[in-house]
Amino acid sequence: MNPTSTPLAYQRGFGNEFASEAVPGALPQGRNSPQHAPLNLYPELLSGTAFTAPRAANRRSWLYRRQPSVVAGRYAAYAQAHWCTGAGRDAVLAPEPLRWNPFPIEAADCDFVDGIRTLCANGDAQAQTGIGVHIYLANRSMRRRALVNADGEMLIVPQLGRLRIVTEMGALEVGPGEIALLPRGVVFKVELQGDDGQEGPSRGYLCENYGAHFRLPELGPIGSNGLANPRDFQAPVAAFDAEATGSFELVKKFAGRLWRAPLRGSPFNVVAWHGNLAPLKYDTANFMTIGSISFDHPDPSIFTVLTSPSDTPGTANCDFVIFPPRWLVMEDTFRPPWYHRNVMSEFMGLVHGEYDAKPEGFKPGGASLHNSMVPHGPDADAFERASSAALAPQKLDDTLAFMFESRYALVPTDYALTSPQLDARYADCWAGLDDRFAC
Numbered sequence: 001m002n003p004t005s006t007p008l009a010y011q012r013g014f015g016n017e018f019a020s021e022a023v024p025g026a027l028p029q030g031r032n033s034p035q036h037a038p039l040n041l042y043p044e045l046l047s048g049t050a051f052t053a054p055r056a057a058n059r060r061s062w063l064y065r066r067q068p069s070v071v072a073g074r075y076a077a078y079a080q081a082h083w084c085t086g087a088g089r090d091a092v093l094a095p096e097p098l099r100w101n102p103f104p105i106e107a108a109d110c111d112f113v114d115g116i117r118t119l120c121a122n123g124d125a126q127a128q129t130g131i132g133v134h135i136y137l138a139n140r141s142m143r144r145r146a147l148v149n150a151d152g153e154m155l156i157v158p159q160l161g162r163l164r165i166v167t168e169m170g171a172l173e174v175g176p177g178e179i180a181l182l183p184r185g186v187v188f189k190v191e192l193q194g195d196d197g198q199e200g201p202s203r204g205y206l207c208e209n210y211g212a213h214f215r216l217p218e219l220g221p222i223g224s225n226g227l228a229n230p231r232d233f234q235a236p237v238a239a240f241d242a243e244a245t246g247s248f249e250l251v252k253k254f255a256g257r258l259w260r261a262p263l264r265g266s267p268f269n270v271v272a273w274h275g276n277l278a279p280l281k282y283d284t285a286n287f288m289t290i291g292s293i294s295f296d297h298p299d300p301s302i303f304t305v306l307t308s309p310s311d312t313p314g315t316a317n318c319d320f321v322i323f324p325p326r327w328l329v330m331e332d333t334f335r336p337p338w339y340h341r342n343v344m345s346e347f348m349g350l351v352h353g354e355y356d357a358k359p360e361g362f363k364p365g366g367a368s369l370h371n372s373m374v375p376h377g378p379d380a381d382a383f384e385r386a387s388s389a390a391l392a393p394q395k396l397d398d399t400l401a402f403m404f405e406s407r408y409a410l411v412p413t414d415y416a417l418t419s420p421q422l423d424a425r426y427a428d429c430w431a432g433l434d435d436r437f438a439c
């Protein structure tokens with residue numbers, strides 16, 4: 001039952017009522033908070049939405065644990081200068097396209113907490129709006145320390161190396177091509193798993209969502225199936241540390257700052273839980289992709305996996321969008337993404353393969369940022385090729401790009417703007433697009 005060694009099992013679904021107990025009889029039946037809970041466990045409610053949120057959006061779970069979370073030492077400030085929050089910085093933001101080459105994993109001993117580097121952010125965590133966009137660069141597991149984020153949920157997109165994410169509610173494993181979604185307030189730690197089973201270097205992208213929790217998008221005329229299907233999301237089963245004592249460190253992100261507190265024992269002490277607030281994993285290979293079978297290129301919103309709505313209908317705090325392997329069959333159509341300017345701001349990353357609009361300069365482990373109304377589109381070479389290509393059915397294979405798209409402009413950090421990985425020549429990729437007007 002140790003979450004770090006048990007072969008993993010999962011429960012399936014998105015937002016449904018899960019129930020799991022690591023010891024038979026640990027879960028109370030017929031009520032949530034009996035006078036005396038089974039096995040002398042403490043019931044604890046974790047509310048991911050306001051008590052009064054509408055039913056369709058309400059998320060909460062009951063945890064039955066050996067000690068309640070309130071048992072912790074005093075908090076002290078924890079220095080991690082690279083994890084930044086919100087747009088409240090004095091950055092002077094030029095309206096230019098930005099792109100970064102792959103971020104190298106530093107040689108220094110570094111776990112997931114210390115390896116987070118904020119690339120850009122918007123909104124305000126305390127106002128529960130906006131997102132932080134980070135990359136993580138780690139080369140060792142979190143051992144006797146755990147992380148909890150009160151500022152937002154964490155959407156993890158591994159790019160290099162597998163992760164075993166041990167949470168209060170059980171463990172998940174994800175690798176490149178998969179994602180993990182960790183609710184705000186759930187304690188977790190990240191263990192690295194190289195291909196050889198040893199701890200290995202690990203890199204990936206991270207969306208810290210300060211706003212409304214990610215949910216599945218409405219399907220409208222698509223119907224009752226398609227895109228990311230609920231049954232393909234997987235939640236962990238209950239598991240707890242068999243070792244009850246021994247010091248642990250809890251790192252907590254709260255109101256834009258990091259704190260640390262000593263714990264007398266492992267925070268992974270939940271023996272049973274039930275509810276609809278849960279860590280989830282999802283394999284993007286299960287995404288049912290929709291595309292044109294006649295002509296033209298649909299809006300990329302057809303690739304939305306998850307959406308965090310804002311208070312304006314149809315205008316997301318953040319959409320998580322993927323560009324997975326797919327067939328292109330459109331006739332008389334310029335098949336790569338069109339040139340455009342978008343009121344929404346677009347951060348892109350590449351997990352593996354090539355992105356069809358930028359086959360050369362956009363690399364796995366790198367990133368690009370096209371803020372509100374910043375023009376972008378295929379580079380000159382991609383335009384040339386796509387304009388003259390024979391339009392036979394074409395499989396875009398071995399590719400997985402993604403986008404965090406937000407209604408709020410994303411403010412880059414000093415780390416991102418001064419990084420040697422910043423591609424100073426990015427805008428030159430469009431320089432060859434000459435005026436070809438012929439009347």
Ligand SMILES: [Fe+2]
Nearest residue numbers: 340342346376
């Ligand atoms: Fe775009």
